[in-house]
Amino acid sequence: MTMTTEIKTKKDVVTEFRTSGILEAARKVFAKKGFHEATVDDIAEAAGVAKGTVYLYYESKRDVYFAALKFGIGQMYSLLLDELHKATTPEEKLKALIAAKLAYFDENRDFFKIYYSELGNIPTAHPAGIDNEFQALYQEQARLVEAILKEGARKKAIRSLRTEQTAFAISDIIRGVGTHRILGWSKSKISQDVDFIFDLVWKGIAAQ
Amino acid sequence: MTMTTEIKTKKDVVTEFRTSGILEAARKVFAKKGFHEATVDDIAEAAGVAKGTVYLYYESKRDVYFAALKFGIGQMYSLLLDELHKATTPEEKLKALIAAKLAYFDENRDFFKIYYSELGNIPTAHPAGIDNEFQALYQEQARLVEAILKEGARKKAIRSLRTEQTAFAISDIIRGVGTHRILGWSKSKISQDVDFIFDLVWKGIAAQ
DNA sequence: CCCCGATGACTGACTATACAGTCAGTGTAC
DNA sequence: GTACACTGACTGTATAGTCAGTCATCGGGG
Numbered sequence: 001m002t003m004t005t006e007i008k009t010k011k012d013v014v015t016e017f018r019t020s021g022i023l024e025a026a027r028k029v030f031a032k033k034g035f036h037e038a039t040v041d042d043i044a045e046a047a048g049v050a051k052g053t054v055y056l057y058y059e060s061k062r063d064v065y066f067a068a069l070k071f072g073i074g075q076m077y078s079l080l081l082d083e084l085h086k087a088t089t090p091e092e093k094l095k096a097l098i099a100a101k102l103a104y105f106d107e108n109r110d111f112f113k114i115y116y117s118e119l120g121n122i123p124t125a126h127p128a129g130i131d132n133e134f135q136a137l138y139q140e141q142a143r144l145v146e147a148i149l150k151e152g153a154r155k156k157a158i159r160s161l162r163t164e165q166t167a168f169a170i171s172d173i174i175r176g177v178g179t180h181r182i183l184g185w186s187k188s189k190i191s192q193d194v195d196f197i198f199d200l201v202w203k204g205i206a207a208q
Numbered sequence: 209m210t211m212t213t214e215i216k217t218k219k220d221v222v223t224e225f226r227t228s229g230i231l232e233a234a235r236k237v238f239a240k241k242g243f244h245e246a247t248v249d250d251i252a253e254a255a256g257v258a259k260g261t262v263y264l265y266y267e268s269k270r271d272v273y274f275a276a277l278k279f280g281i282g283q284m285y286s287l288l289l290d291e292l293h294k295a296t297t298p299e300e301k302l303k304a305l306i307a308a309k310l311a312y313f314d315e316n317r318d319f320f321k322i323y324y325s326e327l328g329n330i331p332t333a334h335p336a337g338i339d340n341e342f343q344a345l346y347q348e349q350a351r352l353v354e355a356i357l358k359e360g361a362r363k364k365a366i367r368s369l370r371t372e373q374t375a376f377a378i379s380d381i382i383r384g385v386g387t388h389r390i391l392g393w394s395k396s397k398i399s400q401d402v403d404f405i406f407d408l409v410w411k412g413i414a415a416q
Numbered sequence: 417c418c419c420c421g422a423t424g425a426c427t428g429a430c431t432a433t434a435c436a437g438t439c440a441g442t443g444t445a446c
Numbered sequence: 447g448t449a450c451a452c453t454g455a456c457t458g459t460a461t462a463g464t465c466a467g468t469c470a471t472c473g474g475g476g
Contacts, residue, residue: 039460041461051428051463052428166408169405172381177373201375233453258454260437264438
């Protein structure tokens, strides 16, 4: 009973080591080649294990893919929450969120590519539901923005507008600037891009 | 000499008939399944011809894909230009462009999916260059917006800002709202979405 | 302290399948 | 009877997933 929560057996350690190694390799390979072009052999090679080993820890190529994706999303999400808690006003929060997201993308370019490029591109899973799960994860991100907007509207810092749509629009801008950066089209510093987005958005949504 | 430009031989007519039929089928199939999951057999079946026939008119699956994509982009582009020419002020132009693009996406959902979902996702072509061609087509769209912004800045209707970045941001919002619509998350009328986007953007970029 | 058998993590050759692209043959129109 | 658009069975290749076998580690008995 306590064992399952407290004690790491040797097996646990090995499993953790392998899964994280494979996940890291998968992230890189998928980012570089995309889901379909990446082969399990590629991932195995990048992780320094044999193909069979991948299947000891993951059921399928798809499974690896989603595990890598979820890991990244979870990591980013908790980072975003951390940053949001440091800020107080809606204005600060919005700026913090933009900054944190851009920074995360910048540091995890391979994740960015998987997250957005392949998003919505994976064939519908046979038993259905994976697409929905995907969309849910995606919407969750936008909902962080929406919460800020609602708070801002309550405090009269933001004019009244369709918060859900606006939240998506803001997320889309962040995505777009992120793409710009990743593709190497933008030579600006992150902080400049953050200021730019915030400026544009804030003028668009501020009260009065 | 004149024949090549003026007279449609019977062969030309057949070719046109076949290519457009295949292209239309390809658009649907690619939109539904994505590039990799779609098979040439699927496309042939959807077009009501045998697989071999597809290869009489196109060199490869990729070739079909790009033909379908380029056709859609070209069509959309000329539509956008038409609408832009009807408008006079930068304000009108921006609104016209948003409206035209959303309308086109709404009427060509399968094109939308190909254009955005798969965009940037096709493996780098072996001889290189296809990715670049893609990016060029993508940038061309944003440049339409950029031209409006620059005109607006000249006429002092728009405050001075980084036009290129802003143009991309606006394109990203349109893309985002389009996604929203396509996924069925938005039940609004197109005109409502247009007003929403325009309102948000204009407040963000207007002078004063 | 050493040997030896058991455990299980790991391997990679192999199988089954799917699919892009080909081409010899068919049928129709003129 | 000939030209040629069209067909679809066939080929070659790529690769997801499997599984019989290897080897390193460890624990217990001599």
